[in-house]
Amino acid sequence: MTDSPIKTETRGHVLEVTLDRPKANAIDLKTSRLMGEVFRDFRDDDNLRVAIITGGGDKFFCPGWDLKAAADGDAVDGDYGVGGFGGIQELRDLNKPIIAAVNGICCGGGLELALGADIILAADHAQFALPEINSGTVADAASVKLPKRIPYHIAMEMLLTGRWIDAEEAARWGMINHVHSADTLMAEARALADKLAGGPPLVYAALKEIVRDAEGSDFQTVMNKIARRQYPTVDRLYSSEDQLEGARAFAEKRDPVWKGR
Template identity: 60%
Template sequence: MTDIISTRREGSILEVTLNRPKFANAIDWETSRLMSKTFKGFRDDQDLRVAILKSASDKHFCAGWDLKTTAAAEIPGAAPVNKDFGVGGFGGIQELPHLNKPVIACVNGVALGGGFELALSCDLIYASEHSSFGLPEIIAGTLADAASSRLHKRMPWHIAMELLFTGRRMDAAEAHRWGLVNEVLPKEKLEQRVWEVARLLAAGPPLVFAAIKETVRVAEALSFQDTMNRVKRRQIATVDTLYGSDDMLEGSRAFAEKRNPVWKGK
């Protein structure tokens, strides 16, 4: 697409690569809008089923928000800046509505601040052994808003609060120990493993993935029983679509006929 964001498509898989090495892959307004456009396109393309988010560097996955660019824009006389993250919010996926397809973070290097939050916005996280994660916003006197909303739900409360309060870095091994990272691999094997998982998911039932993602989001704001009631009454749009789909019938038929199902997303 651009020098900043590039994409590669293999069948129903979209690989999205962030490439701002001069800025440690930090995200500014323009980059966020490009990522938002990219992931909106992924969401709306019925032929795409899985996305991978990675960086072109093995040093920085993403250093978060580009503070230098922001500071330069505030200098008197500087050219006006379009302060719009895009429809998906920071990094394109953090607040993108109806993103009901699996997204995998391929973290090879440092994921700091908004970069850590970007990884948390993905459904699966695979990291290289030398990767690390941190939330240095406290040092800059600001709030890691997405991490403050999500992190304590993904790991023990006291560890999450320590990371938020101190800004310390956590290596990939510790992140895996707390369950934040699915697997930690040598950097030369990382992308191979991520693509292996992406192909596995791409061969799976897209309507079920959509129902899973929406049900999980709904469940965050409701009690268990309220969520179950909505599922049973088909009050969640993707669940209603799934329960009335040809794919659901295909799954039953394939099981009875002892063959692999053919998913059509319909």
């Protein structure tokens, strides 16, 4: 559908997802559910290895929740869909790399959406904030994630005051990975996605499951689970053709050919 708020394009093993909902790419319940379906299908498609999420236009990545839709009856605690708000934050077993290409204003739930990605690239004009405090609500996912990603006091300042920061400051605190000019952002995101798409998908899956579980576990517990192959992704990796291919390629001094099996 050409009028869909979600545009997708497949390039080899890479899925590009564009949130294209003028004027600001805000997310209502319908859009969130569509995003969940898109990322669920991405998760379940063995041919797709990496996804890029970006915003339509050159001013907004995403400002988060659509307050106009809320005023018209969209419940803030309504059905966001299979992946939670924005489709990726609560999608189970999403064990593939996701790159957020932040092409403009990224605030509220839009920042939470970006934080759901594994790597965040931003245009040099991008800005970030958590302005929920000004509308009397809680930036719930950011309250959980942000103090673990950047210095506690910086995260709390953003949460408690709604202060805006630019892309350079976001990079300085480690909130994002790299800053690029607006006209090179997508080229950089695509180059990174292509590099990841050429890597070992079973290793990526194991890494994401381990890292996700480690957020709520102690070091030794996680190490024991890896050693005992109690993570499904680790067990699959250690029994795979790709595991042997990596060793063979090293011994034969050639690039490995990853098959994801």
